[in-house]
Amino acid sequence: MDNIAGSKSSLTWAVHISVLALVLLWLFPTVGLFVSSFRTGDQIATSGWWAALGEAEQNIVLRAADPDDNRVADGDQFVVTGNLLEAEGASGTITVWGTSSRAIDAYTAGETAELKGTETITVDAAGNYEWRGSEDEISGRGQRVFATITAPPEFTFENYDNMLFDPSNSEGMAKAFFNTLTVTIPATIIPIVIAAFAAYALAWMDFPGRALLIAMVVGLLVVPLQLALIPLLKLHLGIGIGKGYLGVWLAHTGFGLPLAIYLLRNYMVGLPRDIIENAKVDGATDFQIFTKIILPLSFPALASFAIFQFLWTWNDLLVAKVFLIDSTGQTTVMTNQITELLGTRGGNWEILATAAFVSIAVPLIVFFAMQRYLVRGLLAGSVK
């Protein structure tokens, strides 16, 4: 008799463990991306983000200062001194080092390496070096030193700085930000308004062919929007809308409507019949019932669809590229701006990670502001 209502299921632990596993699975890539957004491109290319969290042992290539500018005569020899780590902007402690790519751990910190002829170099744990030899030997390029260092975690705000404040990017980003808002806000409101009216009619007004209409709306859910791109753009150009905000609003409205109508109709159909019939008996028109009773009661469903539609239009790149962005380059959206920052061959991972967190900011605010409606709205219609 374990499973009587009110008593605790014996499988609670299984639920907890699977929830924990799902949460970890979900968070893992996000945390990785977040850590990566504070690392430089070179760091990302050479080591995983987890290596950045703790003190790590790294092999790095350092180089002594240019001898032609820095050497000092000492008797019949020349000397170059300095700090290898400071010159590279690195920090840490050198444990072992070498001067050839074939033997990178030939010497321990503090030892002196004998190179060709009379040339010697001494490197200590802090990276201070003394490179000594005859005039010919101390010339050309600085001596390479391969060092194994233990380095503390190192993070940088450079990526965010580059993305938000660099003069060549920030104007484009600010413009893209406002353009995206110009696209998303009407593209969220217009379908909701239309869908609310349609959903009421499909749920509570009797007319012939209603069931068929509902079936068609459900059918439209499975039509891929890619099918409509070229014909719709041709239509927009043909009737003179062209590429622009009006076109992208219409496209988003059209692509969002089937889901909106379906979601809202299912919610409205679950509202108590008695209230609506009472209102009818009292002489209310359909429009009055809709505005005074249905709309206030449907608020959770409207809010949850608004979140969906807002997130989808905010993250959208495809529809914006086809219906909004023309060859004059005056209109752009955040997603497009970000892919452009990635570079011609898409190698700038640090920008991608940073851009993800910059672009996520607004959807997060919207989500946290409205999330209490989301769960209610999603459940609405499914549980009666």
Place this chain on the structure above:
Amino acid sequence: MKSQLFAGAAVLALSASGALAGGHLPFNPGEGAFSWDSYTAWAESAPDLSGQQVTVSGPWLTPEDDVFRSVLAYFADATGAEVIYTGSDSFEQQIVIDAEAGSAPNVAVFPQPGLAADMAARGLLYPLPDGMDEFVAANYGAGQSWVDLGTYADKDGNDQHYGFFYNVNVKSLVWYVPENFEDAGYEVPETMEELKALTEQIVADGEVPWCIGLGSGAATGWPATDWVEDMMLRTVSAEDYDAWTTNDLPFNDPKVIAAIEEFGWFARDDAKVAGGAGAVASTDFRDSPNGMFASPPGCYMHRQASFVPAFFPEDTEFGEDVDFFYFPSFAEKDLGNPVLGGGTLMAITDPSDGTNALMEFLQLPLAHEVFGAQSGFLTPLKSVNPETYLNDALRGQAEILVNATTFRFDGSDLMPGGVGAGTFWTGMVDYTGGKSATDVANEIQSSWDALK
């Protein structure tokens, strides 16, 4: 707390505003080694296009987009036209949608001839101004081959000159770190036999000779097609190569299979590639050169096109930290020194007075010099002053390009999209995964047959 942080970031994004850095005429007319004379002469007789807009779309994004805009600034300065360049990472899809729907830009920059030929056949491109083909034939190194590469059949099947090549890259290059070669006592090989001997020597020394990475998102496999094309040019005649790109020489011909196996000699041996043969297909091509700069070196050589320095670590100095040599040809086969290359081409998608003037402007050496002075750009135009190139590496590559005895375009870009950007890529991934060259070649050939 986190959401507050993000809100802060959004506010910062909103408040951030700064003047866009000039972007106007990076080099003052008359200064430096640029070819100003021909530019000023052209500018004086250039049509007045004030108030007109010329739009250009292409695949270049940061940092090439700003460089190209600075080239266009000289055109705007001379004609008064407003020229707008927009880059897109999905240019190949977007240009088709825009041209089909009727909202195409004036000029499109195609990353490969295959797509341009396809669009020309559908009547979406307009021929270049008269005389441009003669100009290219006379002034480009290996000129006629560039004209042929830009000539496609129009809707009615008549051949017309549609594509003007601008920004070319050389693919037959092997990159290496001279100091690592010095440490180990290796010499730069002059022939393919020496390159193979060096590869074996490095393996015998217990090191890894090559870094090869084929990963490239949806385009995974393309670096291997460049290898096979280079091997084709070094094992068969240029005529056979041309026949191969049109399938007159079937893909499963023993000559092609032999070229694939030449690539396999390098890539399918665990000892010869960083990470072992299994890592070849999964390593991203953008990350693969990093092995050369690691400590200790993960590999000694990397074969990739002239654009790859964009993925080297920051502050890498050419000629000092890294250098390249020509991917050599077999001494025993008398095939000359073939060069494999690729490049972008300009085509007119919506003609106007401005497009004709822009095409005239692009024939000036200055239009090439300004790009080459700021970015990894090569041009076969002979009148360009090599001094204006950004660095010695580019000068060396330009020399290879202008002096090529045989120049051949990237074969996979000439094949139909379903093969050259489809089964050839996936077939190469299968091949590095252990499938036999014969099976792979048979499959690619049958996919080509299916397209006919």
